[in-house]
Amino acid sequence: MQNPIVFNASSRIGRISAEADEEFLFECFVDVSALAELKEIGSPKMLLLGSTGAGKTAIIRKIEKEFARSNSIQLDEMALDYLANSDVIQFLVEIDVNLDLFFQALWKHVVLIEFIRLKFNVCDEQKSKFIFSQIFDAFKTDQRKQRGLEYLRKWESKFWISMDENIREITENLETSVSAELGSEIERFSARAGYARTLSAEKKSQLQRVARKFVAPELLTDLAKVVDTLAEHGTRVEPSFILIDSLDENWIDPSIKYPLIRALIESLKSLRRIHDLKTVVALRSDLLEKVILETKDAGFQSEKYEDYIVRLKWDSNQLKQLVNKRVNFLFRRKYNTQNITFEDIFTEKVTNSGSPFNALLDKSLYRPRDIINFVNMCLEAAEGSTTVTRKTFNQAEISYSANRLTAMVEEWQNVIVGSASLVELLKGKRATFTLSDFCTTKLLDDLVQNFPDSNNRSKDTLWQLVEEATTKTVEPFTLAGVLVEKLHLMGAIGVKISPNTPYQYFFQTQKPLPNNHLEPNTKIRIHPMIHSALGIIN
Structure with missing residues (x-):
């Protein structure tokens, strides 16, 4: 080789973050099957699922670079702080009013704004009014489209203004409606910390009934009609891509973050009827698990999301x-x-x-x-x-x-309570061991010693078991089994489900361990990636 290479302080093959990797990202991009599936306009795949560092942001940026009619929605430009800081919204959350329909309406409105901007190149108020006049003329004799047209007419001069102003106006409309009926209750809620907890079950139920009628069912109906109208307003050879990333960052208060993400997923399913619109949402695997955990309700089936998920694997x-x-x-x-x-x-x-x-x-x-x-x-x-x-x-x-x-x-750490303490339980162990090696009385002592202060422990199956074990007998095997499920989800261990199968790691399947597949002689292997850090004995 000519000119032998000598490594220096600046020798690196890129940055580990796609946002900071501009120099290498596009020059060294490697095509993966997930990209082709997401680019397919007729495919239902729209949720790009992968762990941190799997390349989700790189794919989002690649799509944005490849398609002229594409745009990434910037979460920090959506006035979501206004939503989170609204006394009305916080009051509704505290009295357990389901805001899913309202959040769905917000997301649909946001995506439809971006779609209209992209499809018709709306850049100012004059162009906005011109485009909408064309849509009105095309459907003015179709009675079925009148409700959707009325919605568009109301917003025609506002589709070109900033996203935060649109969201603020929709939220203010809800605040005005709710305050007109429940203003005195909201004032008491704002003035006294913990007021919602003092309400009787009967009073709370009464407030919920009043509030529910304002939480966007009509807005969703109007938006459904808008979708009908846009779905029939011709197609374009070049599709429009709406891209959403960075949902794992601190863009909104945690009290409404997970319901908002759940509403986003639900809202986008109905927008697939617009044939030249494709939405792509990048989601960390752990974040989706947390969303499901925090928003699960009666009748919810997470497997229904499978038709929309592309798992990013290498x-x-x-x-x-x-x-x-x-x-x-x-x-x-x-x-x-x-x-x-x-x-x-x-x-x-x-x-x-x-x-x-x-x-x-x-x-x-x-x-x-x-x-x-x-x-x-x-x-x-x-x-x-x-x-x-x-x-x-x-x-x-x-x-x-x-x-x-x-x-x-x-x-x-936001999905598995006490994640750091759980991994520490592997410290100094042999690289391969059986589940029965965990099934000791010492395991309970170690878990009790690391019992987390976080209130989230009340929702965590492992820490619930630990708390029960302090007052009554809990089988060590039960504790060990739940612990193994958590460590497997994190990627810290692989599990040999049966003697004739290889060790199964979460990064390979991106799915939790199957239920009831653990036995005392089930073999477990600590991932070599963390051997050095934990002093694992090979």
Whole structure:
């Protein structure tokens, strides 16, 4: 090879965050099947599901770059703080009024605004009125469309204004209606902390009946008619893509975040009738689990979402292609030489078995972020050298393992109460053990010692069992089984469901363990990614 490569402090094959990875993202993009499914305008797939670091944002940005008629909805521009800070909304939440229909109406309105802007290139009030006059003329004799047309007529001069003004106006309409009937109750709620908890069941039920009639059933009906109208207003060869990302960030108060996400999913299903509109929502696997946990009601079946979900998965060939593209992009520009691959810089065997790249894969959850992070740390450890040696690989693994353990805990801490404490229970264990090894009286002592202060523990099956075990007998096997389910969900362990099947990790299926598949002799393997950080005995 000409001009031997020498690693320096700036040698890295990209950033682990797609938002900060502009230099590498599009030049080194690797196509995966999830992208093709989401681009298919007639496909029902619209929920891009994957763990943190799997590449969801990269796919969202790729779609936005590829299609001229596409736009990402910016959650921080939607005036959702106004929604969360509304005394009326908070009052309705506190008296347990189901706001799902109102939230669905908000999302439908938001998406329809963006669709009309994209489809008709609405950029100012004059263009807005011109486009709507065309729609009115096309359907003025169709009595079935009149309700939808009236809704559009009311908003025709406002479709070009900022999103936050639209949401604020819809919310203010609800506030005015509710306050007209329940103003005195809302004033008491605002003036006295905990007022809602002092209401009798009869009083609370009465307030709920009054409030429910204002929570957007008419607005949803109007919007359904708008969907009918737009669905019949011709089609365009080029579809419009509405993209939503960053739902896992702190864009809204947690008290209404999960109902809002549930309403988003429900609202988008009905918008599929508009044939040249495609919505794509990126969701972390743990966030969807939390949404289902927090908003589950009678009759809810999470499997009904399956028709709309694309699970983002990577295989070894795709990840190898990704790394080779990035290695080549980094070093070829600098050294002006032939194509450079992973093997050109990882020339030495770094473990006793398998290739260097397989060693990386074994210590990853098969996500781009893991691989990019590990390679970057190897290059950092090898600064001043021309190749990555076994010594620098092992040095990098110490930092990498600690980094990934912290990321794992942070990823799942909002879904699994006490996630950090649960992972700590694996510390110093053998790499492979059986469920019966967990079934000891010490397990209960360890869990009681780490009992969380969070009020969320009341909704968590494991901590409910721990609390029960302090006053009555709970079988250690029951505790251990629930603990294993939690650790498996986090990706900390793999479980061998039967003797003839391989170890099953959550990153492979993105589904929780099947119920009633655990036995005392069920084998469990701690993921190699966190061995170093937890001092696991191989």
